[in-house]
Amino acid sequence: MGNLETKNNKLKYNILSIIVYALGIILLVQLFNLQILKGQEYRNQSNTRLTRESVLKAARGNILDRTGNAFVSNTMGFRLDLYKTKVDNQTLNETILNIIRILEKNGDKYYDNIPITVEPFAFTSQDEEYLKNWKKKMQFNEDASAEDCFYIFKEKYEIQSNDIIEARKIMAIRYEISQNGYSSTKAVEICGNLSRESVLELSEKNTQFAGIDVTTEPIIQYTSGSLASHILGTIGKITQKELSETTNTYDMNDLIGKTGIQYVFEDLLKGKNGIRQIDMDIEGTITGEYIEQEAVAGSDVVLTIDSNVQAITEKALKDNITKISTGGFSSSSDANAGAAVVMNVKTGEILGMASYPDYEPQLFIDGISNEKYQEYQQTSALYNRAISGTYAPGSIFKMVTAIAGLETGAINTKTTINDTGVYPYAHKPVCWFYTEYRRGHGYLNVSNAIKHSCNYFFYEVGNRIGIETLEKYARYFGLGQKTQVELPSEASGKVASVSIADEEGRTWYLGETLSAAIGQSYNNFTPLQMAKYISMLANGGKNIDVTLIKTIIDSNGNEMSREEINDYVSKKLNFDSSNNTDDLNISPDNLKAVLEGMKGVTSEFGGTAYSTFAGFNIEVAGKTGTAQVGNKTNGWFAGFAPYDDPEIAIVVIVENCNSRWLHSRSS
Numbered sequence: 001m002g003n004l005e006t007k008n009n010k011l012k013y014n015i016l017s018i019i020v021y022a023l024g025i026i027l028l029v030q031l032f033n034l035q036i037l038k039g040q041e042y043r044n045q046s047n048t049r050l051t052r053e054s055v056l057k058a059a060r061g062n063i064l065d066r067t068g069n070a071f072v073s074n075t076m077g078f079r080l081d082l083y084k085t086k087v088d089n090q091t092l093n094e095t096i097l098n099i100i101r102i103l104e105k106n107g108d109k110y111y112d113n114i115p116i117t118v119e120p121f122a123f124t125s126q127d128e129e130y131l132k133n134w135k136k137k138m139q140f141n142e143d144a145s146a147e148d149c150f151y152i153f154k155e156k157y158e159i160q161s162n163d164i165i166e167a168r169k170i171m172a173i174r175y176e177i178s179q180n181g182y183s184s185t186k187a188v189e190i191c192g193n194l195s196r197e198s199v200l201e202l203s204e205k206n207t208q209f210a211g212i213d214v215t216t217e218p219i220i221q222y223t224s225g226s227l228a229s230h231i232l233g234t235i236g237k238i239t240q241k242e243l244s245e246t247t248n249t250y251d252m253n254d255l256i257g258k259t260g261i262q263y264v265f266e267d268l269l270k271g272k273n274g275i276r277q278i279d280m281d282i283e284g285t286i287t288g289e290y291i292e293q294e295a296v297a298g299s300d301v302v303l304t305i306d307s308n309v310q311a312i313t314e315k316a317l318k319d320n321i322t323k324i325s326t327g328g329f330s331s332s333s334d335a336n337a338g339a340a341v342v343m344n345v346k347t348g349e350i351l352g353m354a355s356y357p358d359y360e361p362q363l364f365i366d367g368i369s370n371e372k373y374q375e376y377q378q379t380s381a382l383y384n385r386a387i388s389g390t391y392a393p394g395s396i397f398k399m400v401t402a403i404a405g406l407e408t409g410a411i412n413t414k415t416t417i418n419d420t421g422v423y424p425y426a427h428k429p430v431c432w433f434y435t436e437y438r439r440g441h442g443y444l445n446v447s448n449a450i451k452h453s454c455n456y457f458f459y460e461v462g463n464r465i466g467i468e469t470l471e472k473y474a475r476y477f478g479l480g481q482k483t484q485v486e487l488p489s490e491a492s493g494k495v496a497s498v499s500i501a502d503e504e505g506r507t508w509y510l511g512e513t514l515s516a517a518i519g520q521s522y523n524n525f526t527p528l529q530m531a532k533y534i535s536m537l538a539n540g541g542k543n544i545d546v547t548l549i550k551t552i553i554d555s556n557g558n559e560m561s562r563e564e565i566n567d568y569v570s571k572k573l574n575f576d577s578s579n580n581t582d583d584l585n586i587s588p589d590n591l592k593a594v595l596e597g598m599k600g601v602t603s604e605f606g607g608t609a610y611s612t613f614a615g616f617n618i619e620v621a622g623k624t625g626t627a628q629v630g631n632k633t634n635g636w637f638a639g640f641a642p643y644d645d646p647e648i649a650i651v652v653i654v655e656n657c658n659s660r661w662l663h664s665r666s667s
Contacts, residue, residue: 051277053185055251055292059218061298063261064403065234065307066351066550071232077219078194079422080110081201082177083211084098085421090156096173099190099202106197108519109366110190111253112154113179114171118164121147131557134625165212174501180252183303186333189253193219206280213278220255222362228310230384231303231487231548233260236363249273250578255365259382261301261548264486265455271298274293297555304349304550313352315338317652321356324657338654339385341531345646348535348544350485353528355389357381373660387483389492390524391653395608395626397452397474397519399537399594401461402446404473406590410464413593416443425463427510429456450597451607453624455518464519467508470516471497476581479525484548486569493529496521519625531651534638537595541586599643609637619643629631632656 002403016487035096057079063072065270066599074520080099087095103110115124115134123131123146152165153159157174163168173190182188191198199214218234238256249270250256257266274295279288317340322328323524324335342352355635359381363372376382382387405411419441421434432455433441444519449457462470480495494500495514501508508607515521525533532546549569569575598621600606602613608624635657 006553014431026562039379040051051185051279054187054213054215054276054278056274056276056293056295056473057217058270058273060220061269064300064302065271065310066303067116067306068302069307071228071307072222072305073219074218074374076216076220078196078199078214079189079190080191080198081181081213081215082173082190082603083185083187083213084183085211087210092159093157093159093170094176096170096206097161097360098171099209099212100173101285102198102201103191106195106201108191108193108195108198110173111176114172114175116146116150116168118168121145121150125188134282144590149358158298166594168176189211192217192253195662209355212414215276219367222360224307225362226358226360227307228305229361230386231260231305232361233262233354233565234258235262236364237367238587242380258364261303263488264569265301265552268568269301270299271555272296287513298551299432299554299560301552302550303548304344304351305353305548306351309342310354312355313342314356316340316356319655321652324654333657335654337380337385337656338652339389339527340650341386341527343531343535343546343649345535345538345640345649346544348532348546348631350546350548351648353386353651355385369620373402378422381613383652384487385488385526387487390493390526391490391634392523392627392629393519393525393635394627394636395519396416396636397523398450398453398458398529398596400474400479400533401458401470401517402589402594402597403586404465404469405461406446406593407473407584407586408465408469409448413447413589414445416461417443417449417457419442423457423514425457426509426514426524429455429511429514447593447597447600450594451600451604451621453608455603462513463510464478467496467498467513467516470513471495472583474523476584477536478543479523479533481529483528483532484575485546486526486548486573488573489526491526493523493525496523513524519627527651527653530636531640534640534649537591537598538640540588541584543581543583543624595621595643598639602639
């Protein structure tokens with residue numbers, strides 16, 4: 001038994017040894033095959049599988065009008081990226097220069113953020129604090145000149161060209177690389193919105209330009225030029241300050257909303273970038289690509305604006321300002337600016353909102369020229385007068401005084417006041433009618449006082465009710481406080497009050513109350529506030545929430561709720577929730593008397609806008625107004641239509657128009 005067991009163990013050992021030797025031989029043969037026979041083939045394959053990561057830029061959300069027409073949309077374009085390859089500085093500089101020559105030949109702009117110009121040498125910024133910080137960041141001496149900085153860069157980047165213009169071009173891209181960083185796996189973007197001519201030429205010469213990669217990206221387009229420019233706002237390249245204040249979802253050449261809707265809804269419009277993987281060989285030539293993570297487009301913002309109404313509003317405003325300034329109505333004036341608002345009286349939705357002069361927001365995407373920017377600055381074209389401009393309302397405030405007088409019982413709908421021309425109290429102010437005709441309007445009730453815009457009547461009402469009551473009703477109609485429209489830079493304005501006088505160290509006298517009652521004194525409101533006020537008159541005195549936003553829809557088709565939208569905007573713009581006022585339940589009879597006066601303005605002989613609206617096929621209620629500001633006269637028209645079933649309110653202001661025109665025309 002012992003011998004048999006020994007023989008079996010020896011057999012097992014021998015079999016196991018044979019298996020081990022066989023496996024060893026197989027492994028050696030396979031190793032020989034991999035390293036010797038097919039080594040070069042696998043090394044070549046390995047070289048083609050060097051994987052780089054590229055940003056797949058998300059399409060920015062569209063901005064649409066209420067019917068789905070695009071104000072701002074995206075088209076597909078191209079951008080040029082550069083990856084680091086194993087070349088020396090001289091070769092890199094030559095490659096950059098050759099790329100720039102192609103770009104310039106085809107009219108493409110490459111990124112150039114270095115704040116130095118040549119011939120003559122100068123800094124592009126006059127901001128001393130910025131230059132000080134920039135030099136510190138670059139580790140330059142604080143007193144280094146532009147020329148000093150240029151030659152430090154030239155030496156640092158080993159640029160051999162003696163042509164300073166040529167050297168400056170190379171320097172721009174090298175600076176971009178140094179600021180954003182790049183590697184064999186991370187590209188630096190050197191040109192966006194690349195022309196098809198450059199795309200074709202660079203693609204054809206791909207092997208001559210190691211490390212370049214042309215990829216598609218969404219290009220933002222303002223589809224209608226300057227239409228709704230102050231509403232839509234601008235987007236532009238992110239600044240260092242903005243970059244430091246945002247999350248790591250932005251890089252140095254990203255676009256970001258600067259003003260208007262673009263600014264307020266930046267977080268929703270931006271979208272989320274994806275990741276694109278590309279394969280390159282060791283020479284930097286692309287051999288393949290695939291999408292690792294899809295980009296997610298930004299949400300679409302749908303406005304309450306009707307693009308047709310907006311276009312008509314802007315054209316009418318511009319044409320009439322031009323006509324006023326050239327004497328088309330009477331004598332010429334220096335009128336060159338104004339604003340207009342069209343609002344749904346029941347919902348507070350803004351259907352059209354214009355500010356003149358306007359501007360081309362598309363110019364800001366690629367960097368507006370200094371000449372054009374200075375032109376916009378000189379004409380205040382970037383200023384949104386509809387929400388930021390505050391103006392004394394003049395006579396279109398008289399409906400507030402009328403409602404306050406009627407509701408407090410200081411007057412009733414049948415009360416008449418005899419306008420003798422000169423009001424006998426305080427500083428003895430006169431009615432405009434007395435200034436023109438040397439007599440008063442005579443006895444008028446509230447409706448006729450509005451129709452004829454009688455100052456005397458409203459001096460007396462103001463005297464009877466006092467400034468506190470007048471202030472209360474003005475605030476009820478939303479005057480002197482932000483409407484909380486979804487735009488930045490909305491002004492609050494001011495309601496004439498004792499507290500404002502106190503703030504300025506002035507004593508409140510009766511004369512101020514009389515002035516306030518006809519829309520002067522400290523009263524200053526935005527055109528948008530006035531549109532809300534007129535809408536409330538037209539809808540029965542009910543408060544409305546002013547809005548520009550119809551809805552917001554994400555890339556999956558999901559709509560944000562109104563509560564979510566309001567919460568987002570409130571946080572973005574730091575809205576004050578304390579502006580809510582209780583419904584004053586204005587008497588329908590009192591309101592009717594005021595509205596009948598407004599109808600008389602446009603449809604009855606003697607009304608201050610009758611000559612304009614005589615024969616008009618829609619019955620309109622309105623009110624004209626003038627307000628003296630220094631040696632200037634601003635002109636207003638405010639109204640609603642149709643009279644019997646109001647749908648829209650319209651408010652227009654023209655800066656620096658002549659009073660003679662205003663007494664015979666509406667805006």
